Amino acid sequence: MEAYLNxxxxxxxxxxxxxxxxNKFKYDITxxxxxxxxxxxxxxxxxxxxLVNVNSEPGSILNVNDLDGVSYKYKINKIEENVRKKRKGNNSSDFDEREKKKDSLDGHVKHFSNNEDSKLIIDDKVLYTHYVPSHKQIYLELEKIKTYASELIEIIGNIKLWIQLNVPRIEDGNNFGVGIQEEAIQELARVEESAFNLYDAIVKYYMERAKISTKVLKYPNVSDYQEAVRELDEKEWIHIKITIVDMRNNYIMLYDLxxxxxxxxxxPKNEDAHHRMTF
Known part of the structure; x- marks a missing residue:
């Protein structure tokens, strides 16, 4: 074996x-x-x-003045209320009788009262008369954030790999330049991880909002649950702006470094650039 390796x-x-x-792959990475x-x-x-100008006055960016404060609120679907009224008016006695029936699995008309008054089933079609809509403005911005994050991850990933491929072989002495390379790689990895973590943060926002929204539907008379939805949306809106600021700062710090x-x-060891770069 040793002879073979020699x-x-x-x-x-x-x-x-x-x-x-x-070699072409290394060239393309470079x-x-x-x-x-x-x-x-x-x-x-x-x-x-x-998007978030560095010359903006303090307090003019991280606020919720530009956030829609109406569309997210607990709603009663008037169209479906009208369907219910029309159906009841057309066949009042028969509909009233079926409304009183308990929930069953036989496919008949089912109506849930009290806290479940938001669901009406007619001819196997579920009609929701009360609901908490998603915040459309936040949804659209989060979709943009995911695009920004994926771009950042791809750009940083290529640069990080390129630097790693340019790290010279391990030798004693004259490793100051290698230390600079390692520091740059660590900083690139930090930014890459922070961008990837944005996906988890988005999922957590939707899950938390869904939990509070179910409470709003179950206890519509408790205003604090509706306030909690509003506060959560405002917090997420601020977080979106902070994310954009962080992306700008991360890009410029990496570029500057x-x-x-x-x-x-x-x-890194004062070698000829031709030997260090396939470009």
């Missing part, structure tokens, strides 16, 4: 085609990373700064 100077693909594909640093990241910094330490990132 014959191998380096690990390289034996198939020339695979070797060419591997190309994408450089394009992100030169074009994509500066554009994203400007884009996010237009790599810009200031470019020579050490590209040539």
């Amino acid at each position: 014959k191998i100077d380096k690990i390289e693909p034996s198939d020339q085609k695979i070797k060419e594909e591997y 190309k994408q990373a450089i394009e992100s640093l030169r074009e994509r990241i500066p554009k994203r910094i400007i884009f996010f700064n237009n 790599l810009y200031k330490n470019w020579e050490k990132v590209v040539k």
Whole structure:
């Protein structure tokens, strides 16, 4: 085994085609990373700064003045109330009789009273007369946040991989540049993880809102549950704005770190740039 290993100077693909594909992959990673640093990241910094301008007066960004405060509220669906009234008016005696029947599994008309008065089943069709709608404005912004997060993860992932591929072999001494590379990789990984965690935060918001909304439907006479929905939506709106600020700041901090330490990132041991970059 030792004799066999002694014959191998380096690990390289034996198939020339695979070797060419591997080298092309490294070239493409470098190309994408450089394009992100030169074009994509500066554009994203400007884009996010237009959304949350750094020159804005304190308190003018992190507020809920631009949040819709009406559409999220507990509602009674007038259309379905009218369906109920029309059905009752057309066949009042028969409908009243069926309303009194207990819930069964035979497919007949079923009506739930008291706390379940929000559901009416006619001819196997469920009609909800009371409901708590999703906050459309927040929903649309969260969809944008998911897009921003996926873009950030892809951009950061390419740059991180490119730097890792440019880390030189382990040697004694003259490792200051390697330390800069490692610090940059750690910072990139932190931003990447924070962007990925946004998906969990969005799910938690919807789950928490759903739990409170069920309480609103069950206890419509308790105003505090409706206030809790409002407070949760306002908190999420502020969180959305903080997320945009964080994305802008993360982009510019990463760009600044790599810009200031470019020579050490590209040539950690003062080697020729050609040997460190496949570009």
